[in-house]
Amino acid sequence: MDEIYLDNHATTRTDPRVVDGMLPWMLDEYANSGSTTHAPGRRVAAKLDECRANIAKQFGTEPDGIVFTSGATESVNLAILGVALHPRQKRRKIVSVVTEHRAVLDPLKRLERFGFEVIRLGLETQDPATIGMLKIDEVERAIDGDTALVSVMLGNNEIGTLQPFSALSAICRQQGAILHTDATQAVGKVPVDIVGIGADLLSFSSHKFYGPKGIGGLVIHPDSMSLPIQPQILGGGQQQNLRSGTLNSVGVVGTEIALTIAIETMVEETARIASLRELLWSELKKRIEGLRLNGPLWTGPLRGQQLHGQQLHGQQLQGQQSSRLQPGPTDSGSHSVAGLHPARLPGNLNVCFPRVDGQSLMLRVPQLAVSSGSACTSAEPLPSHVLMAIGRSEDEARGSMRFGIGRFNTESEILRAADVLGKAYEDLSRFVA
Template structure:
């Protein structure tokens, strides 16, 4: 049996076309993109501007609205720190949600120590927010609403078009972490008036260590000061030598987005097979709009860490890769009202175009066998079956 990879929300396999596009800029065309006085520098500069055009095209944005970063975490820190600093004259109130990615939650916590006021929206047991609660939370001193497009642990989709409309009517900036949305579902930034948006290339079969920040061009420009000072790269927004191969790879990866039903069919097949084969299995947010590739399953009284130990040739996760070493239960699942035990017993499987039905069939049988072994050795499972807990 080979190794099965079902952890595509953590990172994805790089496409062959992406690697081929990158190789010349690792070897022959190795110039510094800022050294435009000579041929190699101009080649590199032209390549990154082409990547900017490719990304803008994929999102129906303008190339001048795309700013390169090392990835979504840097983008999130830049936005939170920058907006808080630049909009003090308006206020210091930020709105987000407890089920956001750890990078957003940590940024909120950091700004609270600097005096920011915060409203953390609640969510229901599926992870959905109440749009009326959001609208009521916006005050005259609100400077930023930060809500993700798709949850990284459950795949739940927030209604970003409606959120953008509320923020536009209330004249407050809407920042959207679209890291798990880009490449899985179409996103038209002309149709949805998101003000600021971030993503990372390695989530859509591009290279690691590179991402981008979209900042809408408005009649009253959005003010986000640079966090990284240096040269005049990115029009002074982010100093530092351009990572040309990674940028080329990200641009190329954006050309290969595939929006079809294959992934959702694969996900649904996995869930139906698992529920049929393994007792006491449920899927978080199963009846809600989700990304087509993500399945977060609760297998009663089988901890995710135990399951991973029994399945060394299968990659899946207990939640976000950023906090996978934490001993605490998932903050996302806790925000959805799960008990610690049920959170610990939830596992995330996330698929890609490289997965197959045959792989799913094999995986379900392996999971079934592992669950049976774990439960046979579990006194808690015995008590649960007897109705004593």
């Protein structure tokens, strides 16, 4: 049975070019980069400096603005707990969104137990062009002078929505709140420049963009280098004490190669992947009557334009924590690749199959690797919190499937996937009245 992997939001295949580039740093140059008393250690340290500088440049920051971690979960924990629990932090409010990943939601629950007020914003549920997006007037009401941190995902891992960051960043700047973005799904798929986005902190995981697992990072805006962040892992004091532990040199090398490839090939790859998404959507619609799209449309007028026009109220506050100076460019500027609609990640498709259960449908297509929700929460038999937040009923959420199309998928795989799903749906729907 030929398997078709369409779960590229959960993880991606490590690109063979990345593996090739990593091998010498496992087999030959394996010294600890902290062992600068000897030549092998210094060679690894020099390579890591070079990779750090290149990675920093791709994100629009300085080399010291990259803290390597074990992945996005650790980066997000460092950002959220590190900012909120720093002894100099006097503000007691955190603003986030109901559709965040568990890596964000769970640290927020912990902060609530420590006495923080956590506001979880809802999202647009009606307008097909902006479904799953923040409502900027609600954001404005939620963020005030007591807000320590705002954490909003850049691209959603289930429905692919890209958020209006320039408007959000302007509000945070005005109130002096630190802005963190979980950019795990967006990095390598859309341009992610921390200055353009206007966030202070940004989390990523390399295995989501064809790099190795077990490595990621927290990116710090060049003007926010002195933000007070409490380290969460203590030990040898590596990475300016922000994250102790021997650097994963092989992972850093792999990250640098993966990111470089992703950025160099983004324009063509985005166009190809977006057209495969379009093909899958149209082929599924042909076969399944009443199939519904979960999340925003990727055609039609750009939603960003209406959001950029929002006027902000109030004056610049004194005593801001955040030191970002430049206003970010427009959202369509910060996420756009020529031809890509900036509302949704190019490889994301999430659909609701009428009258059937997504898990039962998946059991009938064992050759397809897809997800009926977020892979990270699929051990729980709960309907997706993201689909519920955009107004789907429990049954609709359970009847939904997420496809993540990636670099290694082909047109023939997409056609085959539509075919087997169409047939499986027909079979299954015979059993439901």
